[in-house]
Amino acid sequence: MEQNEKKSVNFTIVPDDDNTVPRVYSNFCSIQNSPFDFTLTFCEMQPIGERELQQAQATHLVRAPVKARMVVPVQMIPGLISALQENFRLYQESFGPPKGPLH
Secondary structure, eight states: OOOOOOOOOOOOOOOOOOTTSOOOOOSEEEEEEOSSEEEEEEEOOOOOOHHHHHHHHHHSOOOOOEEEEEEEEGGGHHHHHHHHHHHHHHHHHHHOSOOSOOO
């Protein structure tokens, strides 16, 4: 009788850096979720000028240009949160708490 043995392999996944992939700056992130995934929409928020301030007072909205949109499976979210917390802890150990306002 043949036994089906599952073999486990330990490995680490690393990004295959391609210099043609642009680095995108974002200082605002909007997050939505469905039962299956989370959508992270990254935007670049510029300082608000007088015209935009007047529009915001009238509409109560400020539009920020979308720079990237990432759809992440719900199963990946706990690991993403842990990785962000650990990296932020390391950042603070090296550089201290973030300084100044974001906007």
